[in-house]
Amino acid sequence: MQPKKRQSIGQVHSKTRRAKVMRACETPEQRNARAKQSRLRMSVSRAIETSEVWRDHLEEDRHRRAASRVNETTEQREACVEENRVRIVQTRELLRQSNLKLETFTYDPQYDYQVHPNVYIGKMDIVCVHCSTKKFKGESPGMRCSYEL
Numbered sequence: 001m002q003p004k005k006r007q008s009i010g011q012v013h014s015k016t017r018r019a020k021v022m023r024a025c026e027t028p029e030q031r032n033a034r035a036k037q038s039r040l041r042m043s044v045s046r047a048i049e050t051s052e053v054w055r056d057h058l059e060e061d062r063h064r065r066a067a068s069r070v071n072e073t074t075e076q077r078e079a080c081v082e083e084n085r086v087r088i089v090q091t092r093e094l095l096r097q098s099n100l101k102l103e104t105f106t107y108d109p110q111y112d113y114q115v116h117p118n119v120y121i122g123k124m125d126i127v128c129v130h131c132s133t134k135k136f137k138g139e140s141p142g143m144r145c146s147y148e149l
Helices: 014-025 028-048 051-071 074-097
Strands: none
């Protein structure tokens, strides 16, 4: 049996865009709660599923992938590999562009840096034993206190 055809191949659904915006706007607590709910749903789903059903799913997946590979022409495979290569290059370029080096010199107070995928700010809860200033856990020595140099 062939998989159900999608009506909008190559298009991004409004539901997908809305979910992406909602995830970008959520707080770390909300993100953790959403991930926890997802883990619970999956664990319940796996617990209900018997080992025979699980093996059947795996076998169906194996057959589906094998049939897909058999029906795929060399040109289709090359096109798929090229699409993946382009997508990976674009993703790497986006990550490179989103690098936050020298960002402190152009700090934007309106931007929520905590939602950036490469940023973990954490708590400023380490106290310097020399000058009693607070600093971040991963902050380099000498950033706040010249004694630590």
